[in-house]
Amino acid sequence: MLRRTLHFSTVLLVLWLLTAYELFYNPPLAETGRADAVFVLAGASDERLAVGQDLVDTGAAPLLVLSSTGLPGNTQADALCGAETRRTTCFRPDPLTTRGEARSISDMSRDRGWDDIIVVTSTYHVTRSHLNISQCSKATVTMAASHPDLGPGQWIARFTEESIALATSVLRPVCANRV
Numbered sequence: 001m002l003r004r005t006l007h008f009s010t011v012l013l014v015l016w017l018l019t020a021y022e023l024f025y026n027p028p029l030a031e032t033g034r035a036d037a038v039f040v041l042a043g044a045s046d047e048r049l050a051v052g053q054d055l056v057d058t059g060a061a062p063l064l065v066l067s068s069t070g071l072p073g074n075t076q077a078d079a080l081c082g083a084e085t086r087r088t089t090c091f092r093p094d095p096l097t098t099r100g101e102a103r104s105i106s107d108m109s110r111d112r113g114w115d116d117i118i119v120v121t122s123t124y125h126v127t128r129s130h131l132n133i134s135q136c137s138k139a140t141v142t143m144a145a146s147h148p149d150l151g152p153g154q155w156i157a158r159f160t161e162e163s164i165a166l167a168t169s170v171l172r173p174v175c176a177n178r179v
Contacts, residue, residue, distance in 0.1 A: 020159035023166070027126040032142050035061040036114035041101055041121040041129060042067035042093070045077040047146040052120040055144060056087060060118060065108065066090045067101050098129050098165070099174045106136035106175065120144045124158040128166045136175040 038061045040052035049066075056064045068074070068081040068090040081090035091108060093100035109117055116139060121129050123145040130143050150158065 016163070017159070020163055023127045024124040024159055024162045025155065027123060027143070027145065029126065029145055030142050032060050032118050032144050033116075034059075035116040035118045035142065036112070036139075037061050037063045037065050037109075038118045038120065038144075039065045039105055040067065040077060041098070041119065041125070042069040042071070042077065042096070043073045044122050044146070044148060045074045047148055048120050048122060049076050049080075051144055051146045055118060055120070062087065064088045065105075067104070068092050069096050071096065098125070098132055099169075102129070102132035102136045102174045105133055106139075109137050109139040114139055116140045116142070118142050118144055120146060122146050122148050124148070124150075124155075124162055128162055128169055131166065131169050132174045135169070135173045 032055060038052050038055045040048050052064050052066075055061065064087060066077040066081055066088065068078050069092070070078055077090075080088055091104050093104045105117070105119070108114075117137075119129060119133060119141055121143070126143045126145050130141060133141050
């Protein structure tokens with residue numbers, strides 16, 4: 001009985017790792033094309049911001065929209081928010097979570113009449129953030145990924161965190177009820 005339980009647990013662990021790899025390390029990404037705006041989600045701004053700026057610089061969209069949080073992982077984006085330009089604008093999500101960002105992106109897209117948006121985040125965050133934003137917004141959402149430099153233990157931690165958060169997003173859709 002113990003051997004069967006161990007075997008079953010090992011199979012489940014391997015299946016979860018394979019699924020997590022595909023969803024969070026190697027998520028499916030469409031070509032970005034043209035959009036009304038490029039959003040950069042908060043956190044890890046040292047890796048995400050450059051991807052968003054490059055998309056705007058190469059003509060993917062005329063406007064870079066940054067999530068501003070005032071938190072340590074977002075210092076580069078927050079610094080740009082202090083000096084907004086005609087090509088850069090910012091928003092502060094409420095609450096300061098991916099769920100709050102999804103609602104803010106939806107509201108901003110609706111209010112400005114944006115039909116197509118590109119959203120930049122880290123690879124491990126693409127699947128969940130796309131689901132959250134798509135649950136709220138009528139705009140066509142194309143994801144673009146930055147690639148974090150994480151070690152194996154850090155990836156396992158991200159796989160775990162994102163698996164739980166993704167399950168929560170499926171069971172409790174972001175814009176179904178405000179939290």
